[in-house]
Each structure stands twice: as structure tokens, then as C-alpha cells.
Amino acid sequence: MAQAKTKKNGAVGKKLVGMADVVIAAAQRAKDPAFEIPIRALSNVSFNPRRGLIEMGEKKQSRSFFNVGMAKKFMQTMLVADALAELQQADLTTSLREIYYRTKHTIQDSHENTFDTQDESDPIIEDLEVSLVALREELHVRAENSGSIVGPVVFGDDGDRVDCAKLGKGGYSVPSIVEPEYLEIRRCTADFLLLVEKGTQWNRLSEDKFWRRYNCVLLTGNGQPPRGVRRLARRLHEERKLPVYVLVDNDPWGYYIYSVVKQGSINLAFESQRMAIPKAKFIGLSSADPERYELPRNVGIKLNEKDITRAKELLNYQWFQKPAWQQEIKRMLTSGLKYELDALANKDFQYLTKKYLPRKLKEKDWLD
Amino acid sequence: MATKTSSPRTKSSAPAPQFETTVPESVASRKRPSSREESAAAVTAVEMGARQREISVSEFFTKNRHLLGFDNPRKALLTCVKEAVDNSLDACEEAGILPDVTVKLETVANGQAPAAPSQATRFRITVTDNGPGIVRQQIPRVFAKLLYGSKFHRMRMSRGQQGIGISAAGMYGQLTTGKPVKVISRTGPRAAAHYFEVQIDTKKNEPLVHENKQIDWAQPQGTEVALEVEGRYQKGRASVDEWLEQTSIANPHVRLVYYTPEGETKEYPRTYHELPPSPKEIKPHxxxxxxxxxxxxxxxxxxxxxxxxxxxxxxxxxxxxxxxxxxxxxxxxxxxxxxxxxxxxxxxxxxxxxTKIMAPPTNCISPIGEKAILSGLYKQIKGEFYTAVSRPPAVYRGYPFIIEAGLAFGKGPEEAAKPQQAAVPLAEGEDQGHETEQARVIRYANRVPLLYQQSACATFKAVLSTTWRNYGVSQSRGALPAGPMVIFVHMASVWVPFTSESKEAIADYDEIQKEITLALREAGRRLGIFLRRRERAASEFRRRNIFDLYIEEVVAACNRLKGGNLPTQKLKEQLHKIASSRTGGLKTDEALGKTGAGPEGLPSSIIVTAEGIEGETEISGQIPATPAAAAERAQSEPATGTKRPVKGRGLPDKTVKVGKGRSVESTRAKAGQQALFVDEQLQAKKVPFKKKPAQVSATRKRK
Structure with missing residues (x-):
């Protein structure tokens, strides 16, 4: 077994085995075994304005075994650690859902399952990521492939040459693990990267060959971009010096997607430094655009209560304190309306490609 | 009641049994005044006047029998039994006789082949008591004249109130089968027994005597009423069986024998050997x-x-x-x-x-009493915890009343000891199938069980509005509390405000509602104490149980992480030791009866009274009889062929709290008190009491 561990994964594998050592050591000293797990919540993150990142604080929570409230979680943590170690040894990658199935069984002599739903196992994997300071990719856990990329960029994936300029309008499906060991950026001649929130609008731009005309890379994460997409954007930004523009709906969720790309998310604050793109720009849809681009009022959607609450939360986040942003969000609240990117089709099917984005780029009309 | 109306509805004077007269056409047309004016044969005031006449009460009730609880055959059967038994009990109690009542239900073939009880449509109800009897002259009027009785004009607590009940039952029998009411009554061993067959003249509301003779009767004293009625016998909710069972709960001083139509004999023995104090008559407030x-x-x-x-x-x-x-x-x-x-x-x-006037005297009310309620509940309902609360008297509209509440909780030790189902691995989305059994409310007014119209009753509303969650019982919004629980509510008053003449639900006066709520809260609070304490012991056990379960998993995971060469047994032992030391150790074992005293949890019932809980300091003190003792007790009962629902359920030795502690005097007092409860047979054998000294000393030692 020990030999099966490859050099590459040795560090993470050792950390996982170290968890068993904690239990054994505590048992020998008749102590309650416990792990320290950094807290993943708003209370334990702070915005570093100098670096432009959301950073995780120092607050930790102890997870101990002999505590009725935590015993089950502790047991689950051990099971997940065991499953992850198994992956390390076999050098396989797996999904969150497979981990859940792998670790689920009924505890002997009882009615109780180790896990009842995947909602119980997912946070434990995140707990392990933060407490072991190991990335999900390093733990060999992948997320769903749910991003697409198209444009003048060439990747090497498992030895295959992937030229994203020659993949038609469908583009290349971004894998969930895009670390250099898995995905190599061989060539990139683009001038900038456009990250689009919605797959539908990405399709529009791809179909219209917007990327060819403006020499850019088009990337989408279908909603909140998954790690792979964010990490790839970051790599293109960092390694190929591509400026990143984010195109989202004009609603609080769109703003938040932009902020996650730019500063990192609260839940994954510990990964901000690898994922965030502090120089990313918000290109649209801005709450000023309906007026500027003469969108009729009737293509707007009334903000619901949730939207309003969320917008007010955003107003309080440290990373939305720039006057331009305060103005942007307040303008949306005042108008009481939100706009989808799709609403631009009201003017013309190709309005986004032919008018909106060209004008935006020409006027350098974006928010930082 | 003898209301005069201008309606000529009961115009026809059909012979007695067939009263289902059709409404005359003129009535139908009169309902539409416009058509009346148009019609050629307009009715003049004189003609109308000619039709206007008095309606006798009996005629009124013939038409409106649902008002008295005869709406359907099943309910009618119950109402007849109820009226006869109520009368018997009232009479016995007023005469200071411990009631001994026999109820017999038989199917009547009625010319056809005898039907199975569940299919039969005709029944003979015979109710016999050992009461004072009725003087000869009064028999016809008591049984065949509506609104004739001794109770209406008095401000005195009794089961019957209006003097309608038994005569209405007789009239119902007369209407549906044409048979008269048969009455035997004897006022004492030296008096002769009189046999009467009476019917009601529904027009005049006067009795018609068909038969009247002196007979030989085996009983020295008492009354026997036999009715033949159309009815339907069905067990379950709101059945005769349920009513008699509930009657026996609230009247533990009554010995009740019930011969079911199926040929079974159910005996509800007397467990409380004292008559309730006789209620006094008062003047109106x-x-x-x-x-x-x-x-x-x-x-x-x-x-x-x-x-x-x-x-x-x-x-x-x-x-x-x-x-x-x-x-x-x-x-x-x-x-x-x-x-x-x-x-x-x-x-x-x-x-x-x-003007501020003192509340009416309350000695006119005779509550059941906490001890008797406990004894009644214990006798009929299986549970692990019983409590009873008698509120001080209160007043509504100048009528004094007393609310009493009782509570039985749990499935009983036998049920709790049953092995659990085999484990089936649960798939996602499945759950353990938690029991959603709801509490049962049993309602009483002047010791009479109320079975119908539960949701219209003030008692039921009070149960719903009590926040049972405060007492550790789950309850969804607007529903009864969930759990194996029986809630007993009794209202005793000189005048119980029913919502209708059929006496099915208590009207919702604020004062009554408040008293019921207070009583329920007190009962709930005691239940809460019991549950919390049991919970505390169980949660320690569960904690350790959790750890025991998880230790296996954690050790297995560690072993795999370490490449499979871990001394797993040693690690397990170390972890178990930590678990035990962190969850109360041996004390929990003891509290849960793991030291050999009984099955998990508390093996037998506990009774809490106003003074508090027995064995306040120590949970282990409540573990009363061992299973062996219980078995011994059960065996000591003579084996009778008849089915006795209460067999082997005398009070357990240590369940009644007396006084402040477990002093010698209180133990003696306890024995005396129990003598009141325990079945005569048991008392004779003294079996439970043999255990007593050993039990007490054992408890002391543990302390």
C-alpha cells in the first residue's frame, strides 16, 4: 500500500494519514481527539484592499469526537479522509457525489447511515481542504464540467492539442481541474478575455464569431462560474497577461458573480489567491445601460424582495465600497428593476455583438 | 319546552308507532307566501286559527330526535345504554350505595334468522342496578313521560339534568320497534318486585301502562330496565364499548359488568371503594x-x-x-x-x-378526586406515567364548577419492552417512519363520558390551545399533541352547559376554558418533569450509544488510513473508556436499569401527584417491580374464562407518592391508601404487598 503512493501526492496523502495519528495519540493519552477547522463564513473573512482579495481570517473551530453535537461529523470527517487517502493511493480523481456514495453505509447494528445526503459530505470535503491546506484538485476531487471556452488559444490536454479557434461554435468544455499538470496553455494570441455569465449569451457571441473580430477569448461558467473556469481565467490573466472583462445580468446576483471572479468568494476565501482576478473589470450590464442604450422600461423585471435584500447586503460588503459601485447598486434599487442580458435582443438579435459590446469597448465603459 | 307554534305540522294523529307523517301539502305551499296569495284557495286567519294548536313535548321530540342523540342507529344504541346507566348511577349514589351495574346487549331476531351482532338491526338493552329502586306509583311516569324527573329543579350535581333521557330512550324504542319499556323495580328485600310494561302517549306526554304485576325477582333491591330498540352495534370510536370503558375510568367506584352482543363478558371491577361525597343542593347564585x-x-x-x-x-x-x-x-x-x-x-x-358577591358554595359539587382518577386511568389505560389534577372550584354564570384533568403517558412497560424492527438500510429521502400517533382526549361531564362532537367541546379546544411543546411533547399547529398519551378532562357542575340537549359537548365559556387550561397546564408540567428526567437518563445513554457506534467507524477509518496494521482492539478499548468516563459512567447504567433491574428506560409506571415526584433525588428509585414480580402478580389472579381487560393490573407497589419522603409512616400510609385502589381479589391475596419491604430497603441502599 505504502509504495502505491506516488511522490507527487505524498504531501497530501501524509496529511490525511496524519488525521489517524491525531486520533491514536489522543486515545493513548485518554484525551478527546479533535481537529482544528478554519471557519468558512462571513465572520471569518476580511477584504484586503491592498491585494484586492477576500482573505480568510484566523478563527478556527474545534471538531472533537466526544461531543454529542460533533461526534457524527467527526466520524464522517474520518470516513471522508479515508476515502480521499484511497484516491491518493490509487491516483484517481473523482466527483463529490462519488465520494458521498463511497463513504455511505449503514452503521453496524443500527438504523443509522453514515451519510444521509450529499449535503452532509460536501462541506466536510471543504473542511478538509481548508484544514489540510490542500486544494480540491490536490485532493483529486473534481467538480462538474460546466464551462465553455472559445477563441485564439491552444491547450494541451492529456497530450491532445486543443485549438479553441477550431472548435466551431460549441468551443472546448473547460475541465474542472485546470492546473498546469493537467492542462497546458500552449499558445494564446488573444487581446483580452470576456467572461460571460450566461451560456445563452456566450452562444450568441460564439455564433457571431465575436472573438474573431475582436481577437478575444470567450469564457462562460453558466451562472456562478465553477472553480475550473475561474482558475483558467486566472491563469490566462496571469500567464498570458489578458485583461479580464465580466459580462453579467444587471441584478444583485450578477454583481456578486463579478465580485467572486474579482475578489474571491466567502466560502472559498482560502483559495482567493489562486482564483481571484483583482484587475477584472465589470463591463455590463450596468444599471446605467438601460438609459444609455435606450432599452425600453418594459423589458425590465421588477426587483423582488430577495433581490432587494441581497442588493442591500452587497452595499455593505467591504469590496463594494467604491463610490462608483455604491452608485451602481443604488441606481438599481432606485429604479426597482433588473435587466437580463437577453433583454438586449429587444432591439435586435445581434445587438449584443454588433452594438452593445463594441460601444462599451470603444468607450472603455466599465467599472472596476 | 312546550312551545306553541303556528305551524300545523303535527296535524295528523297517527297511531303511536308510526309517527313518520309526511308534511301536508298545505305546509309546503305556505312556505312561499307569494304563491299563497295567487292560489284560489287563500287561507283566512280563521282557518289558520283552526289549525293552530298545542304541540306536546313528546311530539316535538319524535320529530326532532336528533336533538336527543338518536340521529343514527349506532348513536341511538349508545344513547339508550347511556341514559339507563346514568340513571342507575345517579340513583345509587344518591342513595349511598356503591353501584353495581350490569349492562346486557342482545340482538333480537325480529322474525328473521338471527343476524350477527355487526349486522343486526334490533337490540335488547337490559340495564340492572343495585340502587334504591323506584316506588310503584312513579315507575310509569319516570320511564314514560318526558321532562319528568327529580333533577331539573334542583341546583345539585348529577349526571342527568332534564328528565328527558330515559323516557326519550323508551320513546325511541317504541317508535322503532313498537315494543314497550320493561321495568322491574324493588325498593328493598321486604318489598315486592314490580314489573311494568309502559309506553308513552306521545300526544299527551303521559304514560300508558300495558302490564303491571308483582313478580319474584332474585335481586333484593334495585331496578332493571329493558328496552328493545333499532340500533347498530359497531366497535371502535364512539361505541357502547368505548363509552362503558370510559365510564369505568371516571367512576372507579362502580363495578360494571358488560355482556356484549357477541357473547363476551367484560368486567370492570371496582378499584376505589368509597362513594364520592354526596353533592349538596344549593340555591341559585x-x-x-x-x-x-x-x-x-x-x-x-x-x-x-x-x-x-x-x-x-x-x-x-x-x-x-x-x-x-x-x-x-x-x-x-x-x-x-x-x-x-x-x-x-x-x-x-x-x-x-x-355588587361584589361571594362565589357560590362549592360543596355542592363532588369531584372525582385525584386519587380516584389515577386509579381509574391506571386500571384502563396502559402507560408509564399518570397524573391527575383537581382544580379548586370556580364559577361561571353563577354556577359553581370544578375542572379535573388527568393524563396517562407512554405505551406501558410491556409495549416498550418489545424488540424493535430489524434494521433496513435507508435510502436517500427515506426516514425512520416516525410515529405520528396523536393524543386521545377523553371528556367527561359530571362523570359521564362525552363521545361525540369532540371538536365543538370546550375541553377539546383547551387541549388544542395548550402549548404542549413546553412540556416536551411534540404538537403541530392546531393539532392535538403527538405521542402515546391519553388526556382526561372532567367538568363537574350543578349545571353543565352543553351545546345541545343530547349532551355531547361542553359550551365554551371563558371561565370554563380558563380552568381547563390551568388544569391541563399543571398536568403538562408534571409530564414535562417526568419526560425531562427520563430524557436526561436516556440522552446520556444515547450519547454513549452514539460514541459506541461511531467508535467502530472511526477506528476502521484510522486503520485503513494507517495501511491496515493498527492494533484496532486496543484503540477501541481506549476510546470506549473515554466515552464511558465522559457520559456519566455507572450512574447512567443504573438509571437506565442496565444493572439488571429491568429493561431499558423505566420498566414501570410512575404516578406524580401534587406533592411532587417520588424519589426526587434519584432516578433509580423509581424502578419498581421486577418483571418477575409482575409475572408473579399476574399468575396470582384466578384464571377466569372471560376476557377481562384489566387483568393483572393492580397498582404497582411503589407508584403512589405519599407525603414528603420514604419514611416508615408514609410507607404504612401508602399501604392503607392502596387498599382503597386495589382489586378485592388482589387485596385478599396481598401478593403485591409481600414485595414491599424488600423494595423499600433496596431503594434505601441505592440511595
Missing amino acids: PYGIELGALLKMLQDTKSQTVASFLASDFCRVSPALAEEICKEAKVSPATKPRDVKHQAAETLYKTIQT
Whole structure:
């Protein structure tokens, strides 16, 4: 077994085995075994304005075994650690859902399952990521492939040459693990990267060959971009010096997607430094655009209560304190309306490609 | 009741049994005035006047029998049994005799082949008691005249109130089968037994005597009523069986024998050997009368002056207070009562309502009593915890009343000891299938069980509005609390405000509601104490259980992480040791009866009374009889062929709390008290008591 561990994964594998050592050591000293797990919540993150990142604080929570409230979680943590170690040894990658199935069984002599739903196992994997300071990719856990990329960029994936300029309008499906060991950026001649929130609008731009005309890379994460997409954007930004523009709906969720790309998310604050793109720009849809681009009022959607609450939360986040942003969000609240990117089709099917984005780029009309 | 109406509905004078007359056409047309005017044969006032006539009460109730609880055959059967048993119990208690009542239900073939009880449509109900009997002259009127009785005019607590019940039952029998009521009554061993067959003349509301003779009767004293009625026998909710069972809960001083139509004999033994204190008769309280009633009393009184009228015809009005009321109402105390009229009477009435008058005396009410309720609940309902609460008397509309609540919780030790189902691995989205059994509410008014119209009853509403969650019982919004629980509510009063004549639900007066709520809260609080304490012991156990379960998993995971060469046994032992030391160690074992005293949890029932809980300091003290002792007790009962629902359920040794502690005196007192409860047979054998000394000393040692 020990030999099966490859050099590459040795560090993470050792950390996982170290968890068993904690239990054994505590048992020998008749102590309650416990792990320290950094807290993943708003209370334990702070915005570093100098670096432009959301950073995780120092607050930790102890997870101990002999505590009725935590015993089950502790047991689950051990099971997940065991499953992850198994992956390390076999050098396989797996999904969150497979981990859940792998670790689920009924505890002997009882009615109780180790896990009842995947909602119980997912946070434990995140707990392990933060407490072991190991990335999900390093733990060999992948997320769903749910991003697409198209444009003048060439990747090497498992030895295959992937030229994203020659993949038609469908583009290349971004894998969930895009670390250099898995995905190599061989060539990139683009001038900038456009990250689009919605797959539908990405399709529009791809179909219209917007990327060819403006020499850019088009990337989408279908909603909140998954790690792979964010990490790839970051790599293109960092390694190929591509400026990143984010195109989202004009609603609080769109703003938040932009902020996650730019500063990192609260839940994954510990990964901000690898994922965030502090120089990313918000290109649209801005709450000023309906007026500027003469969108009729009737293509707007009334903000619901949730939207309003969320917008007010955003107003309080440290990373939305720039006057331009305060103005942007307040303008949306005042108008009481939100706009989808799709609403631009009201003017013309190709309005986004032919008018909106060209004008935006020409006027350098974006928010930082 | 004898209301005069202008409706000529009961115009036809059909012979007695066939009263289902069709409505004359003229009535139907009269309902539409416009068509009446148009019709050629317009009716003149004179013609109408010719049709207007008195309606007898009996005729009225023939048409409106649902008002008395005869709406459907099943309910009718119950109502007949109920009326007969109520009368028997009232009579026995008033005469100071411990009631011994036999109820017999038989199917009547009625010319066809005998049907199975569940299919039969005709029944003979025979109710026999050992009461004082009825004097010969009164028999026909008691059983065949509506609104004739001793109870209506008195302010005294009794089961019956109006004097309708038994005659209405007889009339129902007469209507549906044509058979008369058969009555045997004997007032004493030296008196002769009289046999009567009576029917009601529904037009005149007078009895018709068909048969009247002296017979030989085996019983020295008592009354037997036999009715033949159309009915339907069905077990379950709101059945005769349920009613009798509930009656026996609230009347543990009654010995009840019930012969079911299926040929079974159910015996509800007497477990409480004392008659409830006889209720006293009282005068009306000034707060309880309406203006009309006051006017009538002013006319009818024998007193010479208003002041003496107030002081003598009402309770709680002293001569001084009477003077004060008169002064306040600006009526001269010396005025003749008959001269107080109109405005003056109204002022007097209002003054009375605003004057502070002492609450009516409450010795007119005879509550069941906490001990008797406990004994009744214990006898009939399996549970692990019983409690009973008697509220102090209160007053609504000038009528004194007492609310009593009882509570039985749990499935009983036998049920709890049953092995759990085999484990099936649960898939996502499945759950353990938690039990959603709801509590059962049993309601009583003057010791009579109420089975119908539960949701209209003040008691039921009070149960719903009590926040049972505060007492550790789950309850969804607007529903009964969930759990194996029986909630007992009794209202005793000189006048129970029913929502209808069929006496099915108690009306929702604020004062009554409040008292019920207070009683339920007290019972709930005690249940809460019991549950919390049991929970505490169980949660320690569960904690350790959790750890025991998880230790296996954690050790297995560690072993795999370490490449499979871990001394797993050693690690397990180390972890178990930590678990045990962190969850109360041996103490929990003891509290849960793991040291050999019984099955998990508390093996037998606990009774909490107002003084608190027995064995306050120590949970282990409550583990009373061992299973072996219980078995011994069960065996000691003579094996009878009949099915006895209460077999082997005498009170366990240590369940009754007496006084402050476990002193020697209190133990003796306890034994004495139990003598009241325990079945005669058990008492004779003294089996449970043999265990006692050993038990007490064992408890001491543990302490």
C-alpha cells in the first residue's frame, strides 16, 4: 500500500494519514481527539484592499469526537479522509457525489447511515481542504464540467492539442481541474478575455464569431462560474497577461458573480489567491445601460424582495465600497428593476455583438 | 319546552308507532307566501286559527330526535345504554350505595334468522342496578313521560339534568320497534318486585301502562330496565364499548359488568371503594340568573320583602348584603317582591350583577378526586406515567364548577419492552417512519363520558390551545399533541352547559376554558418533569450509544488510513473508556436499569401527584417491580374464562407518592391508601404487598 503512493501526492496523502495519528495519540493519552477547522463564513473573512482579495481570517473551530453535537461529523470527517487517502493511493480523481456514495453505509447494528445526503459530505470535503491546506484538485476531487471556452488559444490536454479557434461554435468544455499538470496553455494570441455569465449569451457571441473580430477569448461558467473556469481565467490573466472583462445580468446576483471572479468568494476565501482576478473589470450590464442604450422600461423585471435584500447586503460588503459601485447598486434599487442580458435582443438579435459590446469597448465603459 | 307554534305540522294523529307523517301539502305551499296569495284557495286567519294548536313535548321530540342523540342507529344504541346507566348511577349514589351495574346487549331476531351482532338491526338493552329502586306509583311516569324527573329543579350535581333521557330512550324504542319499556323495580328485600310494561302517549306526554304485576325477582333491591330498540352495534370510536370503558375510568367506584352482543363478558371491577361525597343542593347564585328568571322569582317568592327575598332565595346573600343591594338599586328593602316591576326590577338586576358577591358554595359539587382518577386511568389505560389534577372550584354564570384533568403517558412497560424492527438500510429521502400517533382526549361531564362532537367541546379546544411543546411533547399547529398519551378532562357542575340537549359537548365559556387550561397546564408540567428526567437518563445513554457506534467507524477509518496494521482492539478499548468516563459512567447504567433491574428506560409506571415526584433525588428509585414480580402478580389472579381487560393490573407497589419522603409512616400510609385502589381479589391475596419491604430497603441502599 505504502509504495502505491506516488511522490507527487505524498504531501497530501501524509496529511490525511496524519488525521489517524491525531486520533491514536489522543486515545493513548485518554484525551478527546479533535481537529482544528478554519471557519468558512462571513465572520471569518476580511477584504484586503491592498491585494484586492477576500482573505480568510484566523478563527478556527474545534471538531472533537466526544461531543454529542460533533461526534457524527467527526466520524464522517474520518470516513471522508479515508476515502480521499484511497484516491491518493490509487491516483484517481473523482466527483463529490462519488465520494458521498463511497463513504455511505449503514452503521453496524443500527438504523443509522453514515451519510444521509450529499449535503452532509460536501462541506466536510471543504473542511478538509481548508484544514489540510490542500486544494480540491490536490485532493483529486473534481467538480462538474460546466464551462465553455472559445477563441485564439491552444491547450494541451492529456497530450491532445486543443485549438479553441477550431472548435466551431460549441468551443472546448473547460475541465474542472485546470492546473498546469493537467492542462497546458500552449499558445494564446488573444487581446483580452470576456467572461460571460450566461451560456445563452456566450452562444450568441460564439455564433457571431465575436472573438474573431475582436481577437478575444470567450469564457462562460453558466451562472456562478465553477472553480475550473475561474482558475483558467486566472491563469490566462496571469500567464498570458489578458485583461479580464465580466459580462453579467444587471441584478444583485450578477454583481456578486463579478465580485467572486474579482475578489474571491466567502466560502472559498482560502483559495482567493489562486482564483481571484483583482484587475477584472465589470463591463455590463450596468444599471446605467438601460438609459444609455435606450432599452425600453418594459423589458425590465421588477426587483423582488430577495433581490432587494441581497442588493442591500452587497452595499455593505467591504469590496463594494467604491463610490462608483455604491452608485451602481443604488441606481438599481432606485429604479426597482433588473435587466437580463437577453433583454438586449429587444432591439435586435445581434445587438449584443454588433452594438452593445463594441460601444462599451470603444468607450472603455466599465467599472472596476 | 312546550312551545306553541303556528305551524300545523303535527296535524295528523297517527297511531303511536308510526309517527313518520309526511308534511301536508298545505305546509309546503305556505312556505312561499307569494304563491299563497295567487292560489284560489287563500287561507283566512280563521282557518289558520283552526289549525293552530298545542304541540306536546313528546311530539316535538319524535320529530326532532336528533336533538336527543338518536340521529343514527349506532348513536341511538349508545344513547339508550347511556341514559339507563346514568340513571342507575345517579340513583345509587344518591342513595349511598356503591353501584353495581350490569349492562346486557342482545340482538333480537325480529322474525328473521338471527343476524350477527355487526349486522343486526334490533337490540335488547337490559340495564340492572343495585340502587334504591323506584316506588310503584312513579315507575310509569319516570320511564314514560318526558321532562319528568327529580333533577331539573334542583341546583345539585348529577349526571342527568332534564328528565328527558330515559323516557326519550323508551320513546325511541317504541317508535322503532313498537315494543314497550320493561321495568322491574324493588325498593328493598321486604318489598315486592314490580314489573311494568309502559309506553308513552306521545300526544299527551303521559304514560300508558300495558302490564303491571308483582313478580319474584332474585335481586333484593334495585331496578332493571329493558328496552328493545333499532340500533347498530359497531366497535371502535364512539361505541357502547368505548363509552362503558370510559365510564369505568371516571367512576372507579362502580363495578360494571358488560355482556356484549357477541357473547363476551367484560368486567370492570371496582378499584376505589368509597362513594364520592354526596353533592349538596344549593340555591341559585345571584350572578347566575337572567332578568326574566329574576322577575319570575320575584313573583313566586314566599318572602314578604325584597330584602328577605334576596337573602333567602339566593345563596351567598346575607341580610346585610341584601340591604346594601336594595340601597344601591334605590329600592326600599321593605317593598313587597311582587311590586318590584319593570324599570325597578331591571335596576335591581343590574345592581346585583355589579355588587361584589361571594362565589357560590362549592360543596355542592363532588369531584372525582385525584386519587380516584389515577386509579381509574391506571386500571384502563396502559402507560408509564399518570397524573391527575383537581382544580379548586370556580364559577361561571353563577354556577359553581370544578375542572379535573388527568393524563396517562407512554405505551406501558410491556409495549416498550418489545424488540424493535430489524434494521433496513435507508435510502436517500427515506426516514425512520416516525410515529405520528396523536393524543386521545377523553371528556367527561359530571362523570359521564362525552363521545361525540369532540371538536365543538370546550375541553377539546383547551387541549388544542395548550402549548404542549413546553412540556416536551411534540404538537403541530392546531393539532392535538403527538405521542402515546391519553388526556382526561372532567367538568363537574350543578349545571353543565352543553351545546345541545343530547349532551355531547361542553359550551365554551371563558371561565370554563380558563380552568381547563390551568388544569391541563399543571398536568403538562408534571409530564414535562417526568419526560425531562427520563430524557436526561436516556440522552446520556444515547450519547454513549452514539460514541459506541461511531467508535467502530472511526477506528476502521484510522486503520485503513494507517495501511491496515493498527492494533484496532486496543484503540477501541481506549476510546470506549473515554466515552464511558465522559457520559456519566455507572450512574447512567443504573438509571437506565442496565444493572439488571429491568429493561431499558423505566420498566414501570410512575404516578406524580401534587406533592411532587417520588424519589426526587434519584432516578433509580423509581424502578419498581421486577418483571418477575409482575409475572408473579399476574399468575396470582384466578384464571377466569372471560376476557377481562384489566387483568393483572393492580397498582404497582411503589407508584403512589405519599407525603414528603420514604419514611416508615408514609410507607404504612401508602399501604392503607392502596387498599382503597386495589382489586378485592388482589387485596385478599396481598401478593403485591409481600414485595414491599424488600423494595423499600433496596431503594434505601441505592440511595
